[in-house]
Structures are given as structure tokens and as C-alpha cells.
Amino acid sequence: MEFSEKEIAPLANLEVWEDDILLRYPENAPAKSKEEYRNYDNPERDTVREFYRLNHKYQTYDFVKQKQSEFLKFNKTEMPIWEAFDFLNTLVDDSDPDTSLDQWQHLLQTSEAIRADGHPDWFVLTGLLHDMGKVLCLFGEPQWAVVGDTFPVGCKHSDKIVYSEYFEANPDAQDERFNTKYGVYEPNCGLKNVDMSWGHDEYLYQMVKDYLPQEALYMIRYHSFYAQHRENAYEHLMDEHDKAMFEWVKKFNPYDLYSKLPTPPDTQALKPYYQDLLAKYLPATLKF
Numbered sequence: 001m002e003f004s005e006k007e008i009a010p011l012a013n014l015e016v017w018e019d020d021i022l023l024r025y026p027e028n029a030p031a032k033s034k035e036e037y038r039n040y041d042n043p044e045r046d047t048v049r050e051f052y053r054l055n056h057k058y059q060t061y062d063f064v065k066q067k068q069s070e071f072l073k074f075n076k077t078e079m080p081i082w083e084a085f086d087f088l089n090t091l092v093d094d095s096d097p098d099t100s101l102d103q104w105q106h107l108l109q110t111s112e113a114i115r116a117d118g119h120p121d122w123f124v125l126t127g128l129l130h131d132m133g134k135v136l137c138l139f140g141e142p143q144w145a146v147v148g149d150t151f152p153v154g155c156k157h158s159d160k161i162v163y164s165e166y167f168e169a170n171p172d173a174q175d176e177r178f179n180t181k182y183g184v185y186e187p188n189c190g191l192k193n194v195d196m197s198w199g200h201d202e203y204l205y206q207m208v209k210d211y212l213p214q215e216a217l218y219m220i221r222y223h224s225f226y227a228q229h230r231e232n233a234y235e236h237l238m239d240e241h242d243k244a245m246f247e248w249v250k251k252f253n254p255y256d257l258y259s260k261l262p263t264p265p266d267t268q269a270l271k272p273y274y275q276d277l278l279a280k281y282l283p284a285t286l287k288f
């Protein structure tokens with residue numbers, strides 16, 4: 001499928017999506033109701049709505065299968081992880097001088113907040129890595145196939161998913177193989193048997209799945225699955241192991257959303273610590 005420039009990049013930059021999650025889930029406050037959220041006065045609101053319209057229209061079961069076969073061969077490039085962070089940072093939008101928190105700063109702030117709370121080192125490492133899958137954007141992928149809330153494909157779209165009315169334009173919603181409660185799945189079959197909408201979460205999970213503890217892998221794989229970790233809309237697909245592991249996904253989420261510090265961490269000073277941490281768990285280079 002070919003997409004126009006407008007369809008590839010509806011947002012000024014990827015952070016617009018993450019800033020918007022904060023409007024839906026403000027710190028230390030209950031989630032905003034649909035109406036409150038829609039009425040929130042914010043000039044970026046229209047681009048976010050357009051972003052979800054495209055996401056919900058195009059993220060079909062077949063689209064996900066196609067992206068899996070395209071990207072999970074990991075035959076695009078290979079690089080040291082530190083280089084991948086630099087690569088990721090080229091995502092910063094030069095036209096926006098106010099983007100003080102680039103992608104790398106977000107990762108470092110997340111990991112430093114986890115470290116400050118005394119969590120195990122693999123949890124800290126998870127904070128550092130969790131958004132690295134966003135390099136998909138640098139391979140020319142549309143923003144809505146890199147970021148955005150994720151959800152299961154192959155079964156009914158929950159109305160707990162943000163802007164769920166846009167699923168009307170998704171062909172799967174009209175396809176009786178996919179539009180029932182369980183669709184192609186069995187009750188409580190476990191998320192390992194469930195395909196999620198395609199994006200940076202699944203891509204990075206597949207990249208690092210042999211190297212990190214289960215808890216870390218769940219945090220990476222499902223951190224954008226707000227319909228479950230915030231709204232509990234898909235428990236009928238989860239097994240007991242998923243339910244136990246989602247406690248970690250929930251533990252991770254506040255670090256992802258709320259760890260923006262006023263002064264950015266000193267990258268150079270922190271580099272030796274993180275280089276040792278990366279070397280402890282991961283190979284010297286990763287395949288993308």
C-alpha cells in the first residue's frame with residue numbers, strides 16, 4: 001500500500017502522541033472521560049485525531065502480518081546499541097526549537113527515574129531501551145505504524161481504545177473472521193498467541209527477546225497497550241502468566257509518562273554506567 005506524505009506523518013513529531021497520552025492520563029488523577037478528553041483545548045488535538053484515524057483505518061490483521069514478515073527478519077542493518085541511540089535522535093524535528101526533550105533524553109530520564117527508585121538493573125535497562133523501536137520511522141514507516149496505542153488485531157476492537165469510532169473504516173470490523181469478541185483466538189489463549197497492532201513495542205520486543213527477563217520483555221512489548229494496562233479491556237485473551245506480568249507493565253508506565261525532569265541528565269557522565277549495563281545483558285551490536 002502506498003501512502004501520501006500527509007498519511008505518513010500527520011504529527012509534527014512523534015512526541016505529540018506521547019504528550020497527548022498525558023492529557024488522557026494526567027499524573028495523579030483519574031483518566032479523563034471521552035468527552036473531557038475530546039474537549040481539551042489544545043492546538044495539536046486535530047493532528048492527534050487524524051493520527052488515530054489513520055492508525056485505526058490501516059492497522060488490519062493483514063497489515064500486521066505483512067509488517068511482521070517485512071521487519072522481523074532483521075535484515076535492514078546492524079549497529080552497536082550506542083549508535084542506535086544516536087540514530088534514534090535524528091528523529092528530533094529540527095523545525096521545532098522547543099523540543100528540548102529529544103528521544104534520547106526521554107529514554108535516559110525514564111531509566112534514571114527507575115534507577116533512583118532502587119529497582120533492579122534490568123528494569124533500569126528496560127527504561128533505557130523501551131522506545132528504541134522507534135527507529136522504524138527512520139526506515140520510512142508511517143508514524144501510525146510506529147507509535148500510538150496498540151491493540152489486538154484479529155478480534156473485535158474494544159470501545160475502550162482511544163477514538164474507537166474510527167475502527168468503522170477498518171476492513172476487519174466488517175470481516176466476520178475478525179469482528180467477534182474472540183475472532184481468530186480462543187478464550188484466555190495468552191497474549192503470546194495474539195497479534196498486536198504493529199509498532200515500536202513489538203519490533204523492539206522481537207529484537208531483544210533472547211536477552212532480557214520476562215518482566216522486562218512484557219514492559220517493552222505492551223507499554224503502549226493502554227486498552228489493557230489502563231482500561232482492562234482484553235483480559236479475556238490473557239492467561240494467568242500475562243496477568244502476573246502485567247503488574248510489571250503497570251509499574252513501568254508512570255516512569256514512561258511522568259519522568260520528565262526539569263534539567264536533562266548529563267549524558268556524558270552517565271555513559272560509563274550505561275555502557276556497562278548494556279554490555280551485561282546485550283550483545284555488542286543489534287540487528288535491525
Ligand SMILES: [Fe+2]
Pocket residue numbers: 130131200223224
Ligand atoms: Fe513507547
Ligand SMILES: [Fe+2]
Pocket residue numbers: 106130131256
Ligand atoms: Fe517512552
